[in-house]
Amino acid sequence: MSDDGGAPGVHRVTRRTADRGESARASRLWWEHAADEYQAEHGAFLRDTGFVWGPEGVDEADARLLGPVDELRGARVLELGCGAGQCARWLRTQGVERVVGVDVSRRQLQHARRIDEETGVGVPTAQTDVQNLPFAAGAFDLVCSAFGGLPFVPDAGAALTDAARVLRPGGRLVFSVSHPMRWCFPDDPGERGLLAEQSYFDRRAYVEEDTAGRAVYVEHHHTMGDWIRGIVSAGLVLRDLVEPEWPESNQQIWGGWSPLRGRLFPGTAIFVAAKPAG
């Protein structure tokens, strides 16, 4: 349970600004509370030693967005917002020895410890905020993230700049986030989720507050242009942008993601970027 006072009760949903500190605090509070349910509901889909990029089910074992696994074996890898460390653990099973995961939520990392013990594949982790990475410049060959941390920060450019800082020249940053066009629609997997209600250009955060007006959940919106601008201003080169299609075989509903909506518009964006070598 959180050291901020227990389970967050949601009193009001609003759109407003939320700065770095408030956003990180809300994420920590929220995920302390939500981690058990998240792992119970999605753990089987994520798999203890699987690398799934998002609700569509794109699997790194097939997609190879991180590059050929042979080239990863000696790499130093950082996973941002690792949750229970499934992605990092998949990398370990592929022979990548030097993998570290970071997450703001202690409870998510406790699930990582549980799965480490159950699988016998351990992932070193640290509880920290992706907005302030406690690593030296150039410490990693690869930074990756599956919906981890980055959708929850107000200044995507600053977070990407910090991720680029810890990458060595020639290294790669690959991350998935909610597809920006989802912002227009209610987060509803059914028919209601097909009707645009909100401006794509409205950058005010989605905020759930408690009775004292404190944010207990914050999600930020960055347009496609914002993400690309953030990548470029971090000194990275965009190599690919993957918008996975919803596969016929996937019948699961995950929050606002569903086969109904997935047939019509993208739910996930995966950015593949590289830091120039010289």
Ligand SMILES: C[S@@+](CC[C@H](N)C(=O)[O-])C[C@H]1O[C@@H](n2cnc3c(N)ncnc32)[C@H](O)[C@@H]1O
């Ligand atoms: C949707 S979960 C994804 C976790 C994991 N990558 C997965 O695929 O299951 C989002 C994760 O981001 C973490 N997170 C949110 N804001 C963060 C921040 N500012 N710094 C670090 N982690 C954060 C949450 O604690 C949570 O574990």
